[in-house]
Amino acid sequence: MRMILVGPPGAGKGTQAAKLVDTFKIPHISSGDMLRAAVKEGTALGIQADTFMKAGQLVPDDVVIGMILERIAKPDCAHGFMLDGFPRTRPQAEALDESMHKAGVALEAVVLIEVPDAPIVERITGRVSDPDTGTIYHLKFNPPPADVAGRVVQRKDDTVEAVTTRLAKYHSETAPIVPFYESKGILKRVDGIGNPADVTKRITTALGK
Ligand code: AMP
Secondary structure, three states, X not given: OEEEEEOOOOOOHHHHHHHHHHHHOOOEEEHHHHHHXXXXXXXXXXXXXXXXXXXXXXXXXXXXXXXXXXXHOOHHHOXXXXXXXXXXXXXXXXXXXXXXXXXXXXXOEEEEEEOOOOOHHHHHHOEEEOOOOOOEEEOOOEOOOHHXXXXXXXXXXXXXXXXXXXXXXXXXXXXXXXXXXXXXXXXEEEEOOOOHHHHHHHHHHHOOO
């Protein structure tokens, strides 16, 4: 299965991907996670990406496209992958399309997790994760257990200011990729409101699993 998860920041893409990879047995490729790892390691790519990320801006297309096309060419992606956070712009979607076409493979599904703007800020500003396991929690809706609570961390771009920019970028840059995939007949719209397990069920049903 070659698929993409699309949705606004805080829609639950990372949470859902972590649940779905077990069902589909494919690697979860998060452009945000890859960029955060590059920032942490201090690579040239990370240094370039850091300022954009902190401000909630998109990292330039050429940087992200190269990083993802290289990643999906690796052997563990030969039978499929789940992209999360990429593509985020029309040029990224077109570059992915061209590269897959050249490789003689095709996308099977693009899952759009729909969440209106109103709950996003509360979802994102309460989001924390366990640095040891990567598990994502929410301080109010899904608080970390007592033995984990002391070590949870918050993303630098999960502030009200950065979220406002990220949401605006989602609407201006990322939403336009939806009709691109709709016209290919592979878009599945899923309601992202509700508890994560219910959303997972909606996604697996939409994917015919
Ligand atoms: P995410 O973890 O998907 O919310 O991404 C965090 C940040 O990484 C975004 O706000 C962007 O600054 C950057 N980023 C992640 N994926 C992309 C992408 N496909 N294109 C441009 N910037 C990206």
